[in-house]
Structures are given as C-alpha cells and as structure tokens.
Amino acid sequence: MREVKYKYNPQEEFIIVNDGDEDLYPIKIKVPSVEEYYNLPYEEAIKKIEGYGLPPEKQKFTYQEMPSKLSEIESVIRRKKQMKPKDVVKLEDIDEELFNDVSYYSKEIQWIKRQIKRHYKGYFFFNNGTPTYMPGCQYTYLNYWPIGNGRNTKGLAEYRDRDRRWFLTVMYAYTTKDAFYKFKVVYLEKKKSYVRYFNMQKSVDEFKEKHPDCYVEKGEYTIDTGERTTYGVIYPKHRREGATSRAGFMNWYITATMGIQRFGGIQSMSDYHSTQVFVDHIAKRLRRMPFFFKLMTEGSSVPKEAIQFTAPANRTAGGVGTTSLPPHEGWINHRPSGERAYDMEKLHFIHHDEVGKIDPKAGININVVDRWRVVMKCLAQGPYIHGIGLLTSTLGEMEKGGGEQMKKLILGSRFNERNDNGQTMTGLLTLFFPAHDGLDGFIDEFGNSIVEDPEKPTKNVDGKFVSMGAKTYLQNKRRAFEMNGDQTGLIEEMQNFPMNLKECFMSASKDSSFPVLKIRKRITELTFEKHKTRRYNFEWENGRCSRVKLVEDDEGKFNISFLPPAGARNIKEWDSELESWKPGWTVMNKFVMGADPAKYESHEVSGKKKSYNAGAMYYKKDEHLDGDTGLLIKPRGMWASDKFVLTYKQRDVGREEYCDDMAKACMFFGAMLYPEMNITFLYEKFLEWGLRGYLLYDMDENGFRKPLPGRITTDGSSNSAKQDIFDSWEHYLKNGVEGENHIEILEECANIDGKQEMTKYDLFAAGGYALLGSKSVYPKFVELNEQSMNIDSKLFDTFDYY
Numbered sequence: 193m194r195e196v197k198y199k200y201n202p203q204e205e206f207i208i209v210n211d212g213d214e215d216l217y218p219i220k221i222k223v224p225s226v227e228e229y230y231n232l233p234y235e236e237a238i239k240k241i242e243g244y245g246l247p248p249e250k251q252k253f254t255y256q257e258m259p260s261k262l263s264e265i266e267s268v269i270r271r272k273k274q275m276k277p278k279d280v281v282k283l284e285d286i287d288e289e290l291f292n293d294v295s296y297y298s299k300e301i302q303w304i305k306r307q308i309k310r311h312y313k314g315y316f317f318f319n320n321g322t323p324t325y326m327p328g329c330q331y332t333y334l335n336y337w338p339i340g341n342g343r344n345t346k347g348l349a350e351y352r353d354r355d356r357r358w359f360l361t362v363m364y365a366y367t368t369k370d371a372f373y374k375f376k377v378v379y380l381e382k383k384k385s386y387v388r389y390f391n392m393q394k395s396v397d398e399f400k401e402k403h404p405d406c407y408v409e410k411g412e413y414t415i416d417t418g419e420r421t422t423y424g425v426i427y428p429k430h431r432r433e434g435a436t437s438r439a440g441f442m443n444w445y446i447t448a449t450m451g452i453q454r455f456g457g458i459q460s461m462s463d464y465h466s467t468q469v470f471v472d473h474i475a476k477r478l479r480r481m482p483f484f485f486k487l488m489t490e491g492s493s494v495p496k497e498a499i500q501f502t503a504p505a506n507r508t509a510g511g512v513g514t515t516s517l518p519p520h521e522g523w524i525n526h527r528p529s530g531e532r533a534y535d536m537e538k539l540h541f542i543h544h545d546e547v548g549k550i551d552p553k554a555g556i557n558i559n560v561v562d563r564w565r566v567v568m569k570c571l572a573q574g575p576y577i578h579g580i581g582l583l584t585s586t587l588g589e590m591e592k593g594g595g596e597q598m599k600k601l602i603l604g605s606r607f608n609e610r611n612d613n614g615q616t617m618t619g620l621l622t623l624f625f626p627a628h629d630g631l632d633g634f635i636d637e638f639g640n641s642i643v644e645d646p647e648k649p650t651k652n653v654d655g656k657f658v659s660m661g662a663k664t665y666l667q668n669k670r671r672a673f674e675m676n677g678d679q680t681g682l683i684e685e686m687q688n689f690p691m692n693l694k695e696c697f698m699s700a701s702k703d704s705s706f707p708v709l710k711i712r713k714r715i716t717e718l719t720f721e722k723h724k725t726r727r728y729n730f731e732w733e734n735g736r737c738s739r740v741k742l743v744e745d746d747e748g749k750f751n752i753s754f755l756p757p758a759g760a761r762n763i764k765e766w767d768s769e770l771e772s773w774k775p776g777w778t779v780m781n782k783f784v785m786g787a788d789p790a791k792y793e794s795h796e797v798s799g800k801k802k803s804y805n806a807g808a809m810y811y812k813k814d815e816h817l818d819g820d821t822g823l824l825i826k827p828r829g830m831w832a833s834d835k836f837v838l839t840y841k842q843r844d845v846g847r848e849e850y851c852d853d854m855a856k857a858c859m860f861f862g863a864m865l866y867p868e869m870n871i872t873f874l875y876e877k878f879l880e881w882g883l884r885g886y887l888l889y890d891m892d893e894n895g896f897r898k899p900l901p902g903r904i905t906t907d908g909s910s911n912s913a914k915q916d917i918f919d920s921w922e923h924y925l926k927n928g929v930e931g932e933n934h935i936e937i938l939e940e941c942a943n944i945d946g947k948q949e950m951t952k953y954d955l956f957a958a959g960g961y962a963l964l965g966s967k968s969v970y971p972k973f974v975e976l977n978e979q980s981m982n983i984d985s986k987l988f989d990t991f992d993y994y
Contacts, residue, residue, distance in 0.1 A: 199321075207357050208221075215694060216606060216622065226238055241323050251317075253317055262482075283483050307335075308485075311449065326356050333445075334348060338480050339477070353638075355434070361621075365423075371414070371421045371615070372413070372608055372614060375389065375391065375410055377409075379405070380406075391614075422620070426623070433630060443456045446541045447541050448524070452522075457537070458525070459526070459527055461547075461549045475496070479494055487520070529563075531566055534566070535566050538579075543581075547597075547601070561600055564583065564618065568581060599719070626691045627690055637652065637655075643661050646659065646661065666691060682709060710929045712942060727751055728750045730856035737883070742761075753837050761862075762859060770884050772882050780862060783864070784966045785858050785863045785962060786959055786965060788804075790843070803843075804955070805842050805850040810959070837861075839958075865901065868903065888902070888971065889968065905950075914950055917950070920964055940953040
C-alpha cells in the first residue's frame with residue numbers, strides 16, 4: 193500500500209449525549225477502538241478502514257453497492273428454471289444458486305459475509321480525516337432499509353452524525369450493565385471490608401444505624417453490576433426527524449436478527465396509528481430488504497397485523513427462507529393502544545410511538561405511564577432484563593394531551609436520578625438532542641450538524657453553501673413571532689423545535705390576556721427547581737386554637753415556599769369585644785389566605801364530579817423585606833414577598849377537616865381568610881370556633897366594613913367577582929410571574945381558557961380570592977385602630993386620676 197501523505201485525526205474514545213443541557217446529566221458511551229475491532233495494532237488496523245489514503249475532504253460515508261451478480265441473481269434463476277412472471281423466487285432458490293456454484297460466486301459470498309459481519313459488529317470509515325465508528329444497526333439501516341427518501345435513488349436514509357449517536361445510545365441501553373450511584377459506603381463485616389452503593393439518603397442513614405463505624409463518601413459512581421440495568425430509551429424529539437423510521441428498523445433489528453424466537457410489538461396513540469406504523473415502517477420496508485437479511489415468514493408479503501417468522505404451512509405458497517438467517521418462531525405485531533394490550537406477554541422490543549400525543553375529544557385517552565409500567569414487565573423475567581422499549585414523541589398539548597404524562601416519564605428517566613438498584617425510576621434513559629443538532633438544511637457534506645454560524649460559507653449535504661448556523665436560523669424564526677406578539681405561535685415553535693429539554697414542556701394555549709409565554713417559561717424553570725417548595729402538614733399542639741406545629745411530610749397537604757421566622761409564627765391575641773382570636777397587629781396585614789371550598793362532599797350528591805377544596809396564601813409586598821418597588825433594590829425574581837407562599841388542593845377531605853386545615857394555616861402565619869361565600873360552611877366554622885378575627889372583609893365606599901367576609905362569585909360579566917379575579921391575575925402575572933415559585937398554581941393559570949372554566953380550576957380561584965383580599969384596607973384599619981388603642985393606653989397610664 194502506498195505511503196499516505198495526510199495526517200489524520202485520532203479516533204474518538206467516547207461519544208457523549210445530553211451534553212450541555214443544564215437539566216440533563218451527560219451520558220458517556222464508550223466506542224470500540226480500531227485495535228479492538230480489527231484485532232490488530234493501530235498502525236495496521238487503521239489501514240483497513242474504508243477511505244484510508246484519501247485526502248480528508250474526500251473521506252465520507254458511502255453506500256455499499258451490491259455486486260452485479262447478486263443484483264441479477266433472480267433473473268438468472270427465473271431463466272434457468274423457466275419460471276412464469278407470477279412465480280415467486282424463494283430464498284431457497286437463491287441459496288441453491290449460490291452454493292451450487294461457489295467458485296463462480298466466491299467474491300459475492302465473501303461480500304455477503306462482510307455485510308452480515310458489519311450488521312452485528314459495526315463498521316469503521318474515515319470521515320473528513322477522522323476514523324469513525326457506527327454500530328451495526330446504523331450500517332444496515334443506511335445501506336438496506338428504504339425509508340422513501342426522495343433525495344436518494346433507492347430511497348435510503350442519509351448519514352447523520354446525530355443519528356449515529358442515537359443508534360449508539362439505543363444499543364447502549366440495550367446492553368449496558370452499568371448502574372449510577374451517589375453514595376459509596378465502606379464497612380466492616382467480620383473483620384473484612386466491603387463496599388455498598390446507594391442513591392437514597394434515607395437508605396444510607398438506615399445502613400449507618402446498623403453499621404455505625406462505616407465510612408460514607410458522596411460522589412458519582414458508575415458500577416458494573418453484571419446484569420442489565422436499563423429497559424430502554426425515552427426520546428422527546430423535534431418534528432420530522434426520522435425517529436419513527438429508526439424505531440421501526442430497530443424493532444426488526446433486535447427482534448428478527450439478535451437471537452432465536454423473539455417478539456416485538458408496537459403501540460401508538462390509537463389503533464389506526466399503530467397499524468400505520470407497523471405497515472409503513474416495518475412490513476413494507478422489510479419486503480425490500482436484500483435476500484441475505486430475510487428470515488422465513490408466513491403470510492402475505494405485506495401483512496397488516498403481524499409478521500410471523502416461521503415456516504409457512506404450504507412451502508410452495510409464497511413463504512421465504514434462507515440458510516443464513518433461519519426462522520426462529522417469533523413475531524412482530526401491533527396491538528391496541530390500551531394499557532394492558534401486551535400484559536403477560538414476553539417481549540424483546542416494544543415501540544411506543546407518539547407517547548405525548550393524546551386527544552380525549554378524539555377518543556385518544558391512554559395513560560402512557562400506566563401502559564409503560566405494564567409493558568416493562570414484559571421485557572424482563574424478574575430482575576433479568578431481556579428486552580428493550582423505545583418511547584418516541586413530540587410532546588402534545590400539555591394541558592389536554594399526553595405531554596404531562598411524557599414529562600413524568602422523561603423526568604423519571606434522567607441518567608443520574610436512580611433508586612438503590614441503580615436504575616432510574618422508570619427503568620428508561622432520557623435521550624435528547626436539541627433541534628439545532630441535525631436540523632434539515634444545516635448538515636454539512638460529512639453528515640455533521642452546522643450548529644453555530646460558520647466562519648465562512650459551508651457546503652451542506654444538498655450542495656448549497658450556508659452562512660448561518662441552525663441556532664441562528666431557529667432564533668430568527670422565534671424573533672418573528674415575538675415581534676408580532678404571537679405568543680401561541682412562539683410557544684408552538686419552541687415545542688416543535690426545542691433547543692433544550694425545558695422547551696419540550698412548553699405548551700401552546702389559546703389567545704389570552706395572560707402572559708402565557710412568561711408563565712410557560714417559569715413553569716419549565718420550576719420543573720427543574722423542585723427545592724423551591726416543600727410539603728408540610730400543620731398540627732395543633734394542644735387542641736384547636738392552641739399553637740400550631742409545622743410537620744414536614746413528603747405527602748403533606750400544604751405546599752409551602754416561604755416560612756416566617758420562628759419569632760413571627762403563631763402571633764395571635766384574644767379580642768374580648770369580638771370574643772374571638774385574631775392575628776397580632778404586627779402580622780395581620782402581611783398574609784392573605786384565599787379559599788375556594790368544594791361544592792359537594794363525596795357522600796352528598798351522586799353523579800356530580802366532586803371539586804377540590806383549595807387554598808392559596810399570598811404574601812403582600814413587604815417594604816421592610818424587599819424595599820421600595822421604585823428603588824429597584826432587588827430584582828423582582830429575588831423578592832421574598834409579593835408572591836404566593838402556600839397552596840392547598842385536596843379532594844378527599846371532609847368539610848370540617850378542610851376548615852380545620854385553613855384555620856391552622858391562618859393561625860401559624862397570622863394570615864386573614866378571604867373565602868368564596870357562595871358556600872358558607874367555612875365562614876360558619878370560623879365563627880363557631882372563635883376565629884371571627886381571622887376573617888377578612890372589604891370596606892364599602894363610606895368606610896364601613898361589609899357585613900360578610902370574602903366575595904360571592906357571580907357570572908363572568910363586567911364588575912363581577914369572576915372578572916375581578918381575572919383582572920387581578922392578569923396584573924399579578926404580568927408584573928410578578930418571574931418570582932412565582934408554585935408551579936401548580938401557574939399551571940392552572942396557563943391552562944384556563946376563560947371565566948367560564950373557573951369552576952374547573954380550584955387553585956386558580958383560591959389564588960384569585962387571595963389577590964382580591966390583598967387589596968382590602970380592612971387589615972390596615974384594624975392595625976391603625978390597634979395602634980391608636982395602644983397609644984391611648986400608654987398615655988393614660990402616665991396620669992393619675994382622682
């Protein structure tokens with residue numbers, strides 16, 4: 193071989209996916225080395241890589257060309273056997289032709305063996321000066337799996353480095369025995385040293401109780417467990433990037449060629465879509481595969497229900513088979529979209545297509561989380577995993593589709609969030625590529641993504657020169673929506689082409705006076721900042737109206753983001769004139785609890801959907817804490833006040849328990865209660881329990897207190913309570929959404945379509961009452977009156993009267 197004049201780059205040792213996204217832990221996947229692949233020293237092995245000896249600019253992926261003797265073999269067989277046009281050339285006929293004249297077909301047989309070897313072992317090629325490895329699945333997919341690509345004469349997919357990383361990650365999930373842990377514990381047992389790994393702090397604490405002398409080290413540990421640890425991949429994606437085609441191929445690759453008697457399945461958002469994926473992305477494409485990759489099958493050449501990898505009952509009736517890949521009595525099929533369609537089956541591959549798309553109005557209303565929990569049991573025998581799941585989708589509408597369910601699966605599948613078995617909560621791994629990685633039109637001639645603006649115009653795969661990167665292109669599209677004030681269009685664009693994981697959770701909404709984009713951005717931020725709130729319960733220390741004790745509880749009824757300092761809790765005093773407890777005047781003008789009681793109890797009215805008992809506490813602007821608004825002492829997002837600090841939303845609590853919970857929260861914070869008064873039981877209980885002083889009233893135009901606290905909700909006409917609630921929310925969200933920490937209250941604000949839907953959004957209503965109550969001057973009136981009485985008392989105490 194002639195001496196090579198070119199200096200080539202070293203081969204990559206790893207690929208890294210999910211890199212650069214602040215909400216994902218990067219997954220580092222080892223790539224086979226050139227030496228390992230060829231079992232030769234590097235200097236010898238590198239010479240065997242396709243493209244060696246060419247200048248880097250000439251090195252790129254090239255498709256395999258089938259030898260002419262093989263492409264013409266069917267015509268030869270038809271002529272030799274004098275077959276009629278309707279007769280089928282079976283794989284047995286091809287085998288017979290090949291092996292009856294081995295000397296004539298010797299090079300062709302070697303070529304077939306090379307294709308099959310690469311199918312399993314993978315393939316090295318030089319790409320722009322770099323030895324590049326692609327897994328066997330991608331090699332076969334690119335060369336032999338027709339996807340209908342109009343830019344290729346055979347309809348084959350084009351090489352993309354993003355797809356290479358996708359295939360490598362799926363195969364990693366299919367084979368890895370690695371587990372990730374956060375705690376390493378070294379301990380002694382019978383004078384011998386042992387090591388245990390944990391992910392849960394509670395487990396470490398319990399272990400330390402049994403082994404008090406153990407040593408705990410916190411870090412990031414990847415451990416080979418000896419058994420598979422991952423059930424598959426969940427893949428949120430941008431639109432029309434080929435994920436369904438790749439998933440269909442992987443179904444065939446793993447089910448048909450990676451072992452004996454294997455079973456693969458498909459479920460989608462509806463039975464129709466499952467059939468479509470099966471027929472269009474597997475059955476039709478399998479028919480066009482070269483003969484040396486086909487197994488014997490039973491039935492029609494393009495089945496609509498299942499592909500049966502078995503010998504047909506009538507061997508002369510169209511069945512196919514080959515000695516290179518014998519039948520294994522397995523199948524690939526599709527099933528209804530319901531949760532239990534594959535229950536109790538053994539599966540080696542399952543594709544859940546368009547997981548995030550659910551439309552209850554169209555009858556598509558599947559709980560994809562429950563469906564995955566059922567089907568993952570089909571992929572394992574006890575703790576031993578034998579199959580793989582692939583869940584793919586663009587995310588549907590968050591409030592009315594499957595986006596929330598897919599979001600739960602995605603967040604439960606992050607690489608570094610695992611249980612003590614070393615597995616993620618779902619058993620899956622989240623894989624995410626930003627939309628600018630692999631965006632059509634921004635792929636160079638070597639298959640690499642043009643992400644940033646190039647220093648000079650770069651030729652793309654279509655032969656056109658591009659002077660901007662995919663990031664700039666996508667940002668320009670977004671700016672157009674922003675300039676036109678099109679919130680809905682902007683959110684849809686961000687969701688369809690997400691540039692980070694958070695943007696996958698953006699959701700389009702109907703036109704609204706609310707700043708939907710700001711709300712959605714804050715929601716996506718809070719999705720990854722769960723430390724902003726914690727769950728608690730409140731308990732009376734010594735019976736009702738005694739001190740209130742705070743109890744942290746992961747299942748607590750109250751979600752709280754701010755707690756007053758210890759000296760400012762349970763500040764109350766007895767009002768002898770009212771014969772009631774009331775907040776101390778130092779705290780009564782700080783917190784407002786809005787309350788929206790449930791309309792019915794579960795035992796009261798059958799056939800009616802029971803609403804939630806809801807409460808939301810608003811912390812009024814505290815000038816001492818956050819300074820004067822006009823001075824801009826702190827950015828709005830850093831304020832501790834002028835935001836909601838507590839939410840409560842419970843369906844399965846009785847009326848008295850709900851009233852008791854509201855009373856405890858009010859007394860602990862010193863908050864005043866501003867309730868919806870269409871239902872009066874909350875008001876009545878506060879009177880009964882001697883808590884009249886905690887009720888918040890409005891003042892009329894003459895400065896007198898109104899007879900009842902809170903508001904009575906009327907219809908959505910102007911000047912109604914509903915309209916006032918919406919106006920209050922609009923003002924609050926436009927000025928303070930960046931600082932709001934309660935994702936649950938923002939989600940209701942983003943999802944509500946109008947005043948007519950307020951009965952469906954109990955937390956929104958409760959928060960609206962809190963905002964309305966914060967405008968009442970009644971607490972200030974009481975505070976001033978209290979201060980006046982204190983001053984009078986002190987003045988009179990300085991004089992002696994006779």
